[in-house]
Amino acid sequence: MAYKDLANNLKSLQLYKPQVNTSNATTVNSTEHDLATTQGAMIQVCVGTSADTLSGSLKYDFALQHSDTSGSGFANVTSATDVSYGTVDASGIFATVDDAAEDDANYQIGYAGTKRYVRVNIVAAGNHSSGTPLAINIITQKIHLPESGGNDGSPTG
Numbered sequence: 001m002a003y004k005d006l007a008n009n010l011k012s013l014q015l016y017k018p019q020v021n022t023s024n025a026t027t028v029n030s031t032e033h034d035l036a037t038t039q040g041a042m043i044q045v046c047v048g049t050s051a052d053t054l055s056g057s058l059k060y061d062f063a064l065q066h067s068d069t070s071g072s073g074f075a076n077v078t079s080a081t082d083v084s085y086g087t088v089d090a091s092g093i094f095a096t097v098d099d100a101a102e103d104d105a106n107y108q109i110g111y112a113g114t115k116r117y118v119r120v121n122i123v124a125a126g127n128h129s130s131g132t133p134l135a136i137n138i139i140t141q142k143i144h145l146p147e148s149g150g151n152d153g154s155p156t157g
Contacts, residue, residue, distance in 0.1 A: 016136035023124040048133025058126030059098030066115035082113030
């Protein structure tokens with residue numbers, strides 16, 4: 001059986017480094033990513049086990065945002081035609097973690113829109129005293145592959 005070479009066809013980057021998030025009733029944005037040389041993107045939010053008792057008033061909401069301009073003009077993605085492998089609600093939220101049954105999990109969504117830049121907006125509601133480990137990664141496929149390297153099995157990116 002032949003396998004596809006994913007290592008030379010996909011690239012994974014951190015948009016929000018793994019950390020215990022204790023942001024209380026605040027909004028934090030991940031790093032933005034430029035999609036100009038990619039064929040698509042999948043965003044993955046990695047949530048660890050919360051040390052707080054999550055509820056409807058103590059939660060995290062994750063919204064996908066896009067923009068044509070680096071550093072400004074970001075808006076929540078609210079159109080179902082701009083995403084794949086998931087859904088967004090009318091306010092752009094693609095994942096809500098408000099219960100112990102929802103932490104210690106990964107949440108993924110694909111971006112299929114036309115804007116050049118994407119990022120994730122993290123909204124913490126309530127008083128997160130102990131925090132929850134969070135990380136956000138993006139997986140993309142470059143238009144021109146491989147980026148570097150050769151046929152000897154060495155990494156290309």
